[in-house]
Amino acid sequence: MGRHREFDAEQVLDAALNVFWKKGYEGTSLDDLTRETGVARPGLYSVFGNKEALFLKALDSYEAKYMTFMQAALNEPTSYAVVAAILKGSFDLQTRNDVARGCLGVNGALACSDSAEPIRLELVRRRNASEQALCDRLERARQEGDLSEAADPAVLAKYVMTVSQGMAVQAKAGATKEHLEAVIKHVLATWPAARNK
Amino acid sequence: MGRHREFDAEQVLDAALNVFWKKGYEGTSLDDLTRETGVARPGLYSVFGNKEALFLKALDSYEAKYMTFMQAALNEPTSYAVVAAILKGSFDLQTRNDVARGCLGVNGALACSDSAEPIRLELVRRRNASEQALCDRLERARQEGDLSEAADPAVLAKYVMTVSQGMAVQAKAGATKEHLEAVIKHVLATWPAARNK
DNA sequence: AGTTTTTTATACTGATCGGTATCAAAAGGA
């Protein structure tokens, strides 16, 4: 048996994640990754595969590590609490790190070259999955009388995701925490719940 | 006097604009630009300068050609009409072209490498300018009694821009026109105007 | 028609891209 790996894969993945978070998939070079992780190319390739695989693993890690608020939010008892938790969770995520603001899923590849198109589509797929989960939850809320009968769960889900993604753009652009929190407060104040609690 | 230019600079700029719109600044290569414009590199460089200058000229053209709804919106008589016009104008712009959906200002450079950072900052600057203009307009609306006294123009302006930018992300990801229009309808239905008209 | 000026296409530049071959150093197990 030979020597053991000197670096901790978890730690390296986390460093890579932060670079992708800040610069996006295409904006991040292998030189960036080796510099920030402290691991030379061959080490990265032997453990994670290629750049695309590394990004996808970082994305998985991102969801597992930072997106846990989503499931917790969906378990809240009322639609109001669900949306409040989602927006608060998005806010925390998008503003927690001063160098990597916004959302990895949005920063990663919004518009890109043809070669990065698979990455972009994967990110779209994941965002849609979140929206669908929220839509299902709001559907339930309406059945439970927790949303006005007139409310359309699909529209409200898209609205919440739109606000969350807009906040991601704003956060990346440097919006202050105070301003973003005020936006959330406004959204919640106008939430069409049967009872705001 | 020598020969005249064979291509129409306006036409070329428009073609370049559409490529940048679809793929973003960094996702667009000079090969993309020469292919889509039909003009070889030396022609592009002699007329527009380098890639960065070409993008900025395309951005100016974009504002002049497609963002005129913004000024018109600010001239609407009520805050409700202003916001309705901005969201409707954003919607039209973001969904007008099937190959270049979303907003050039957002697609252009949300997250990018260090070398494209000047472009990103310029886009942030322009978005902020729009937000400031809306903020000023809402401030006036409040003074005119067209917004509730409790409303904070700065917060509402950021809210509208957040929705608009979130819609840009959604449009780029392929959201249908119907869904986006429903989101706008919801935003307008919850607008805190003193009188909704 | 002849000359001059400008545009155009081809081909090239150095730098950087993602990805890999090579080989020495290091760390197991026997």
Added chain:
DNA sequence: TCCTTTTGATACCGATCAGTATAAAAAACT
């Protein structure tokens, strides 16, 4: 202690990046 195995850094690969030198082709003026 010696041998095997794997890691690690260096250096390299072809491809592509933005940008430019060169020279032929085309058009306008005299």
